[in-house]
């Protein structure tokens with residue numbers, strides 16, 4: 001039985017080193033399949049995220065995201081007869097309509113998402129969700145992505161539609177807080193719209209804001225600023241994408 005319990009060791013925590021694979025030496029690997037995240041995966045993701053984008057997220061909180069919506073997040077594994085390797089990780093939080101609207105208005109920050117904001121099946125009969133992508137990452141040393149398996153974003157969003165169908169919900173839209181150049185490019189390429197820019201208070205102490213207060217600060221913005229924005233390491237970029245009408249809520253790449 002392949003061991004898939006080891007958390008991925010390749011989760012990145014340095015925004016300056018992300019690069020798509022440039023070498024392709026291995027023979028083609030079988031396409032990845034999805035497997036549920038383990039508690040260890042979730043905790044190692046938290047650790048990596050804290051290095052990347054310091055925000056007051058607790059273990060209890062991220063575990064509650066995972067517990068409340070276990071089938072909206074997964075890892076990709078490729079298996080041979082002897083081994084099984086994690087090649088990607090996708091973590092999405094289905095939000096209740098009211099919570100998603102708050103997120104869109106900047107009234108709810110990622111680190112403030114609690115169990116009460118998360119959509120759960122059969123709760124109040126609510127059928128509308130907003131899908132917040134907390135993390136998407138592939139093992140960039142595995143050249144199979146793109147060449148053979150296609151882009152990870154496209155794959156993850158296609159798999160996400162299966163979960164949407166399973167739950168029979170209507171998707172209001174998608175959101176993501178991109179804090180890496182890859183994330184910035186990936187969400188832009190996927191047709192997300194840059195909506196707001198935030199700065200980590202850790203990078204930019206602000207007068208009147210306590211050091212341990214929620215670490216994100218909205219920057220003054222104008223539409224022009226957003227349109228011309230390019231990635232800068234101390235910024236977090238909020239991307240949103242409305243669900244496409246008449247397209248079965250599919251994200252079109």
Ligand SMILES: CC(C)(COP(=O)(O)OP(=O)(O)OC[C@H]1O[C@@H](n2cnc3c(N)ncnc32)[C@H](O)[C@@H]1OP(=O)(O)O)[C@@H](O)C(=O)NCCC(=O)NCCS
Nearest residue numbers: 018020136137138151152153154177178179180182183186
């Ligand atoms: C985000 C991520 C999963 C997207 O993977 P993906 O959908 O397979 O797409 P890639 O980023 O590999 O490539 C997308 C496109 O950008 C291009 N690209 C890759 N690196 C690039 C670079 N440094 N500069 C310019 N273009 C680049 C690719 O060639 C590709 O172009 P194509 O569509 O014409 O083939 C992946 O980049 C990743 O794991 N990054 C590290 C983790 C991360 O930063 N996650 C986001 C956190 S907010």
